[in-house]
Amino acid sequence: MVTTNVVAETTVSAASAANPAQTAQPVWSDWSEPVAVEAGLLEPTDWTAAFISPANGPNAAIGAFGEPAPIVFTDFALPAEPVSARLHVTAHGLFAAEINGTSVGESVLDPGWTSYRHRLRYRTFDVTPLLHAGAGNRVAALLGDGWWRGNLKWDNKPNRYGSRLALLAQLEVMCADGSRVTVATDPSWRACESAVMANSLYDGSTIDLRRPVGIDAATRSMPSFPVEVVGAPTHAPANASTDAAHTRDAATQPVQLVAPDGPAIQRIATRPAVKVWSSPAGKTLVDFGQNAVGWVRLRVRGGNATAGKTVTVRHAEVLEYGELGTRPLRGAKATDRYVLAGDGGRTLEPVFTLHGFRYAEVTGVSDLRAEDVEQVVVGTGMERRGWFSCSDDRLNRLFENVVWGARSNFVDIPTDCPQRDERLGWTGDIQVFSPTALYLFDASGLLVSWLKDLRAEQFPDGNVPHVVPEPDAERVDPPACAWGDAATIVPWNVYLATGDEDVLRRQIGSMTAWVDCMDALAGPSHLWRGGFQYGDWLDPSAPPEDPFRAKADPDVVATGCFARCAAVAAEAARVIGDEDAAERYGRLATEVRRAFRDAYVTADGRIASDAQTVYALAIEWRLLGDARLEALAGDRLAELVAEADCRIATGFVGTPIVCDALAKTGHADVAWRLLTQTACPSWLYQVTMGATTIWERWDSMLPDGSINPGSMTSFNHYALGTVADWMVRAIAGLRPTSPGWRTVDVQPICFDGLDHAEARHLTPYGMVEVAWRREGSGIALEAALPPNVRANVMLPDGRTATVTGQGTYRWHAAAGDRPQPQSAGA
Incomplete structure (x- = not known):
């Protein structure tokens, strides 16, 4: 463990040319409290634990899908009071751990979902307060199906990664007498059944309250049986390849035990029920007022908790004809059940499941009141x-x-x-x-972890699976633009948001491999034509049964994506200092843009298929190479939006960029009408x-x-x-102009019909805030900056200013003509 202290200096620049009023002065902060940094298990030899799984018991196939969730546990003694204790733990499946009857940590659905064939995450918990000197210490963990062996796709197929649940746990304790004790999973542990009779992320959980409830209660009263070692973890060597040419064969690609890159899944909040009523069919329905993810926490009172009675909770996002609208669930049952013990009031909450819902239907509880139910909101923290x-x-x-x-x-x-x-x-x-x-x-940690999975599952030819992690080991997806582009675009966006060049260094092999894959598919023409494509997925003109049928020509979309990814790969290579790769992919991007124009763009600026999306991508991804053509494309895009009565006509590809393309080419008013339709x-x-x-x-x-x-x-x-x-970026006018928000533009468009707007973002440097408000016939604009951030400001009357450093800056300007903001780059 290493401790250090931090002090920060705050600076303020001189006033800008626009002469804003300025508040706040430079100060030195006090020294911080000491910050502790502790390393995890860094080497394979740091692990002495083995994966263990229940060996037998009342259900001989306890390790098979569909049996009661097992618990594994052991007892141990400590020679003196613990002064430091860490539990390192992971599982094949999900785990919920306890020490001496107290839950370990506040996370749920641990260890989460990674590309299990390549990377298995472990969690580390400080459990010092949960232990005591002497005998009678117990560590236990409930195991659930989760992503390991639960249903993950619409084909209702279990056991994608394996049929046995297993725990890997290593408790390391330092005692007051200087001794060290390690308690690790091995064949001496025991197993028992729990009250969780079924658990599924999609279908829900069933809990029999007539059995001992809780992990500790079950280990102390249920019959126990042996465990067995089911295989030691394997590890990639320290110098394992980081390029994209990974095999997806788990036999040749060792599984790495990895520490988390981001926060765990947690209970984020609870929301009370806003309404309880009876549906036309006589069902008891609950509205929580917000579509969210999590589960229902339900309290049954002594008077309605009859022994043997089953309480059922069903979930749905919407109502249809006054009842739960469950058809969008397709095969997911989204149902939790509780068999009551008749021993008085209880609070019922499922385990190892997750539901997307706003509404719930509750049966088996008489006289349900709004105060009896709440929505537990769950997500990455x-x-x-x-x-x-x-x-x-x-x-x-x-x-x-x-x-x-x-x-x-x-x-x-x-x-x-x-x-x-x-x-x-x-x-x-x-x-x-x-x-x-x-x-x-702050999604960077989650995305960094996901990008490592993408890199691990990327095919040797650079092709990218359509989903990551891909549960089916043998599945090979055809290359698809916009979907495979995630290999190149997502790490670039993480870099732009954080300024972290390391994400590019780690992912550059994956980024360029995808571009090379597209290059091979396009061939000498540099036009990606034919093959499978999602295209402008879910264009609103596509019929419900055929979401592929977009207006935008899929070949135009694919070639545009090719050019964009090549350009981003070139920029990423330049950032990390690989000038040869930067020159190569920059040249390729130029050649693809030229091929795009020659094949798909006419002299008067019309683009093949004449759809909103093709104009938007040509403008935003700088495919036209000519100001005249860009202006013509912008005019045609505005015409198409007007012809559609400012109703949206784009799918997944066009929607993120259509408003930017309009604003960039002088049609911000059309973008506003599109937004407010x-x-x-x-x-x-x-x-x-x-x-x-x-x-x-x-x-x-x-x-x-x-x-x-x-x-x-x-x-x-x-x-x-x-x-x-x-x-x-447009309404509030806040836009980063360098990686990590080191510089920003402040250029609001004060659209007619709005009286004020504001935005704020917690950047790596601190909070950046922008706000504007109409005052009489003018606009009052305010920007607050943290230390070392520079803002380039364009006022509504056309004046410009540059301000740097911590402070709050204020301007007042005539409404004037609205400035047009630039687009958002890649």
């Missing part, structure tokens, strides 16, 4: 980093819907939806959403329909209140919420 608000409450609700969508779908990996039988790490979704996610939350399809249509998260489809719910008939309909899906990023 990411720190909130970005905020936005304005005078239009509809836009505020839209922004909060994006926040809730991100919170709901960042459960250890970036998933596509949290409610149905498909909660997977779709690469295309996070590729488009990563800038927004990194503005809203309320007719279907539009962002605010969802808000008018009562949405509290972003939908998967523009019309996931139809105007008559019925659910879209497509088989793929989610009401909590962040991809179409990328507009939140544009709202911050």
